[in-house]
Structures are given as C-alpha cells and as structure tokens.
Amino acid sequence: MKPVRLPASATLALPRWGIISLCLLYILPGLIRRDPWKSDDAAGFGIMWTMAHGGLQDWLLPNIAGMPMPEEGPLAFWLGAIFIKLFGWLVGDPLAARISTILFFLIGATAVWYATYLLGRRTEAQPLKLAFGGQPAPKDYGRTLADGALLIYLGCLGLLLRSHETSAEALQVSLVCVAMYGAIRLFDSGSKRGAATLGVTLALLALTRGFVVPATIAAALLIPAALADRPVLRRLLLMSCPLALLIMGAWFFVLRAWSPESGALTMEWLEWNAGQLGAPGFHNLAYLLKYGIWFTWPAWPFALWAVYAWRHQASALHIRLPLAVLAAVILLALVNPHSDESILLPLLPPLAILAAFGLPTMKRSAINAVDWFSVMTLSTCAIFIWVGWIAKQTGWPHQIARNAFKLAPGFQPEFNLIALLIASAATIAWILLVHWRISRRPTVLWRAVVLSSGGVILCWLLLMTLWLPWLNYGKSYAGVAQQIAGKLPKGGYCVDSNVGPAQRASFAYFGRVAFSRPGQESCRYLLLQDSLSKRNSRQLLQQHEGEWKLLWEGRRPSDRDERFRLYQRGSR
Numbered sequence: 001m002k003p004v005r006l007p008a009s010a011t012l013a014l015p016r017w018g019i020i021s022l023c024l025l026y027i028l029p030g031l032i033r034r035d036p037w038k039s040d041d042a043a044g045f046g047i048m049w050t051m052a053h054g055g056l057q058d059w060l061l062p063n064i065a066g067m068p069m070p071e072e073g074p075l076a077f078w079l080g081a082i083f084i085k086l087f088g089w090l091v092g093d094p095l096a097a098r099i100s101t102i103l104f105f106l107i108g109a110t111a112v113w114y115a116t117y118l119l120g121r122r123t124e125a126q127p128l129k130l131a132f133g134g135q136p137a138p139k140d141y142g143r144t145l146a147d148g149a150l151l152i153y154l155g156c157l158g159l160l161l162r163s164h165e166t167s168a169e170a171l172q173v174s175l176v177c178v179a180m181y182g183a184i185r186l187f188d189s190g191s192k193r194g195a196a197t198l199g200v201t202l203a204l205l206a207l208t209r210g211f212v213v214p215a216t217i218a219a220a221l222l223i224p225a226a227l228a229d230r231p232v233l234r235r236l237l238l239m240s241c242p243l244a245l246l247i248m249g250a251w252f253f254v255l256r257a258w259s260p261e262s263g264a265l266t267m268e269w270l271e272w273n274a275g276q277l278g279a280p281g282f283h284n285l286a287y288l289l290k291y292g293i294w295f296t297w298p299a300w301p302f303a304l305w306a307v308y309a310w311r312h313q314a315s316a317l318h319i320r321l322p323l324a325v326l327a328a329v330i331l332l333a334l335v336n337p338h339s340d341e342s343i344l345l346p347l348l349p350p351l352a353i354l355a356a357f358g359l360p361t362m363k364r365s366a367i368n369a370v371d372w373f374s375v376m377t378l379s380t381c382a383i384f385i386w387v388g389w390i391a392k393q394t395g396w397p398h399q400i401a402r403n404a405f406k407l408a409p410g411f412q413p414e415f416n417l418i419a420l421l422i423a424s425a426a427t428i429a430w431i432l433l434v435h436w437r438i439s440r441r442p443t444v445l446w447r448a449v450v451l452s453s454g455g456v457i458l459c460w461l462l463l464m465t466l467w468l469p470w471l472n473y474g475k476s477y478a479g480v481a482q483q484i485a486g487k488l489p490k491g492g493y494c495v496d497s498n499v500g501p502a503q504r505a506s507f508a509y510f511g512r513v514a515f516s517r518p519g520q521e522s523c524r525y526l527l528l529q530d531s532l533s534k535r536n537s538r539q540l541l542q543q544h545e546g547e548w549k550l551l552w553e554g555r556r557p558s559d560r561d562e563r564f565r566l567y568q569r570g571s572r
Contacts, residue, residue, distance in 0.1 A: 046505020108174030378455025
C-alpha cells in the first residue's frame with residue numbers, strides 16, 4: 001500500500017512569481033560589486049577573460065594568460081567568454097562573466113522542478129484515494145512536489161558558494177540536473193526526444209568537467225533499465241550513449257585538426273580524468289560523512305525518509321531512478337582520491353528530487369524539528385551578521401570589531417544605504433515568514449523546507465550586502481596587482497612566474513601584467529609566490545638562472561603567509 005494519504009488542500013502550489021523571486025534572490029546577491037575571489041572563481045574568470053580577449057588558440061586550448069589549463073573542460077569557459085564579448089563593454093568583464101553563472105543556475109533549477117513534476121504526476125507516485133474523495137489531482141500533486149524539490153535544492157548549503165562562482169562546477173551541477181530531467185523523460189515516455197536530451201547532456205557534461213561523472217550517470221541508468229525496462233535500455237544503448245560519444249569525438253576531431261599541438265594537452269586531460277578514480281579507503285568515507293552531512297543539508301534527512309517510507313514500492317520510478325543515480329555518484333565520491341567539495345556537487349540533484357517524495361510522508365514532529373533547527377541556526381547566523389556589520393561600522397561590540405579589523409588590516413568600512421535597505425527588507429521578510437509558519441501551521445507539503453531555503457537565502461543576502469566590502473577586501477588580489485603593475489614598464493616586457501591560477505588571472509586582469517607564454521624566451525622580470533611559513537624563497541629563486549634584483553615585495557593584508565616578490569634580471 002502506498003504510504004501517502006493527502007487532501008487536495010495540502011497540494012497548494014507556490015505562485016510562479018514567488019518561485020521566480022526566490023530564485024533571483026538566491027542567485028543575484030554576490031554577483032555585483034565584487035572582484036574575482038581567491039578560488040576557482042578567479043581562475044575560471046581568468047580562462048574566460050583570456051578567451052574573450054585572445055585568439056582561436058585560446059578558445060581551443062583553455063589557458064590563463066599563457067598558463068595551460070587542460071583539466072576540466074572548455075564549455076563553461078566558452079559560455080563565460082561569450083558573455084564577456086557581448087556585455088563586457090557595458091558592465092565590465094567580471095560581471096559579464098557572472099551572467100553565465102545566472103544562466104547555469106536557472107537551467108539547473110528549472111530542470112530540478114520539471115524532473116520532479118514528471119515523476120510526481122505518475123500513477124505510482126499518487127497518494128491513496130480518500131473514501132469520500134478530495135484527493136489532489138495528479139498535476140497539482142506533481143507541481144507541489146516540484147516546488148518542494150526546488151526549495152530543497154535552494155536550501156542545500158553546498159550549492160550556495162559554488163553556484164555563484166565563475167567555474168566549471170557551477171555548470172556541472174546544473175547539467176547533472178538536466179541529465180536527471182532527460183533520464184526521467186526517457187523512462188517516463190520512452191521518447192526519442194528524452195534519449196536525445198540525455199545523450200547531448202552527457203556530452204556537455206564531459207566537455208564541462210570530464211567524462212567520469214557522465215559515464216557514472218550513464219552506467220547508473222543502464223542498471224534499472226536492464227532490470228525493468230528493456231525498451232528504455234535499447235534507447236540508452238542505441239541512441240543516448242552513441243550520441244554522447246559522437247559529440248565528444250567530433251570535439252576531439254576539431255581540436256586536433258585546428259591545433260596540432262593539442263595532443264599533449266589532451267593526454268593531460270585524460271590523465272586528470274583518470275586521476276579521479278582510485279581505490280576506496282577510510283579517508284574517503286570519513287570525508288564523505290564529515291562534509292557531506294552539512295554539504296547536502298537539508299536534503300539528506302528527507303531523502304533517507306523517502307527511501308524508508310517507500311520501501312515497499314522501491315521499484316517505482318520516482319524512487320529507483322534518483323536512488324540509482326545517487327548511489328552511483330556516492331560510489332564515485334568514495335573512489336575519488338581527492339578530498340574536495342566538488343566531488344559532492346553531483347549528489348545534490350538526485351538528493352533534492354528524491355527528498356521531495358519524503359515530504360508527503362514525513363511526520364509532523366520530524367517536520368517541526370527540522371523547522372526549529374533551521375529557525376534557530378539560521379536566525380543566529382543572521383543576528384551574527386548584523387552584529388558584525390554594526391561592529392565594523394561603529395566599533396562596538398569592541399571585541400568583534402577588533403577581530404574583524406585584525407583579519408583585514410587596513411580595511412576602511414563604508415556605509416551603503418541601498419545595501420542596508422535591502423538587508424533590512426530581507427530580515428523583515430524572514431521574520432514574517434517565520435511568523436506565518438508558526439502561527440498558521442500550514443498543511444502544504446513544501447512547508448517543511450520553506451524555512452530552510454528562506455533562511456539560507458537570508459544569510460547569503462545579508463553577507464553579500466552588509467559584509468561584501470569586507471569580504472571583497474580580504475579575498476581580492478586587485479590591490480596587489482596594482483602594486484605590481486606600478487613597478488613594471490608600460491610595455492615591451494614579459495614576466496616569468498610561479499603564481500597559481502587565481503593569482504595569475506587577477507594580476508593579468510587588474511594589473512595587465514604580461515606573463516610569459518609557452519615557448520617564449522626568458523623574461524627580464526620574475527614574479528615569485530612563496531610561503532613565509534615554509535621559508536622557501538631562496539630555493540625558488542635559485543631555480544632561475546642569472547642575477548636578480550628585488551624590485552618589490554608584498555602580499556594581501558588579510559593573508560599572513562602568502563607573499564609575492566618581483567625581481568628584475570641583472571647582469572649575468
């Protein structure tokens with residue numbers, strides 16, 4: 001017997017304007033009024049910027065001002081570079097590149113909604129019919145579950161930062177959402193369109209961040225198809241997989257035809273993909289448990305409950321399909337030798353979809369526990385953000401202000417009335433939302449996750465309005481880049497360097513530093529990045545022949561370990 005028994009009143013869908021507003025409130029803060037930050041964000045922007053202002057070779061072989069970047073894939077950077085070409089002159093290159101992240105997020109959010117809607121309107125997912133009628137219509141039930149899945153997706157803590165970066169991970173997680181939609185469309189109707197959508201998406205995933213994740217998803221889909229749906233299995237084997245391989249093969253053919261020297265970089269790309277596979281170990285499991293619990297919150301409690309509640313109907317498509325993909329990407333995380341948050345991102349789409357089917361059967365006591373945890377935790381975070389902002393503006397509370405300025409020496413607080421008004425309006429909206437949830441005790445399915453997603457959006461919006469100048473000061477390399485540029489001539493020079501991708505991108509963009517390109521002769525200038533804790537500056541300098549004169553030494557005020565030194569070659 002199905003575990004769901006609901007009246008039609010419990011399937012009241014969120015208004016479309018409400019969903020669109022939530023998505024925009026989620027993705028827009030943090031994209032405006034900030035520099036590329038020290039992370040994959042600056043490195044991704046560097047590749048996009050180099051493509052947009054470079055030639056065909058830069059588009060075919062991703063690089064950051066001459067530093068080859070054969071890992072991942074070119075698709076996300078192509079899209080970012082196109083937006084720089086289109087809008088960079090109007091809004092600046094960093095913001096133009098971030099328009100692509102808005103597109104990535106909206107594609108992923110839409111795919112999660114429609115994937116859950118398709119599953120939710122299926123016959124086996126419907127609630128039991130009530131004795132005197134009044135049960136929800138299949139489409140209404142599907143819409144409500146889709147709203148819940150989207151709210152869960154927005155509430156996932158691990159998605160928050162990655163979805164706002166100009167990186168391949170932002171596109172990867174969205175394409176996993178689209179792959180889930182294509183797979184559900186294929187299993188739901190067996191249509192050629194669903195098979196084609198899935199095949200193209202798998203190819204785009206490979207062009208975004210390697211073939212390991214799409215191959216894992218394809219293998220996960222073959223198992224339930226082989227066990228229960230032979231027509232779908234034929235579509236997968238004869239259409240989806242060959243189409244994905246054909247697109248990938250066409251890309252490699254074009255790459256080799258236009259760039260004969262791409263062979264070595266292609267081998268590095270293949271080695272990078274192979275490096276994501278290894279033997280599972282205890283450290284993999286420990287990392288997954290330690291970080292996966294908060295990374296996938298609040299999706300995993302609802303997903304676990306959905307599997308338990310539907311255990312007698314585990315063969316239903318809305319359980320077996322997302323569960324098969326989820327199990328496959330968990331296995332992939334366990335065999336990945338690199339402990340990095342990016343290996344957890346593919347977990348979020350199947351988890352959010354599966355978690356939505358736990359909402360109708362979740363007990364009221366469990367829902368209230370999740371709500372109170374969200375209210376207490378996220379409200380505390382919001383209060384701390386407000387107190388921290390007040391401390392930076394007024395100097396009180398003294399200890400908090402002292403710690404804030406200690407972390408960012410030299411920071412000068414600035415008052416922004418518009419940011420204050422936006423933060424105040426968001427805080428009032430959060431108070432009203434909590435009051436509505438507590439006082440009215442609504443019966444709609446998505447009530448269980450509206451506070452989780454709303455609180456996450458509130459905290460992010462407060463950070464990106466009240467704390468943005470302070471965060472930008474601590475994470476940007478713009479000041480260091482301008483100092484370096486002031487020590488270099490106006491033109492006709494090149495700089496050898498060992499700086500990392502994020503630093504190279506920031507120095508090339510903000511300081512217009514002309515870094516050396518592969519095959520270029522030795523440069524008159526040398527920029528070294530070293531660590532004060534390792535005390536390795538002498539060893540790094542000895543790796544470069546000749547006599548060097550120190551021109552400049554500096555670092556970001558917020559980083560006490562990282563240091564940069566600029567040298568000029570002297571007489572031999």
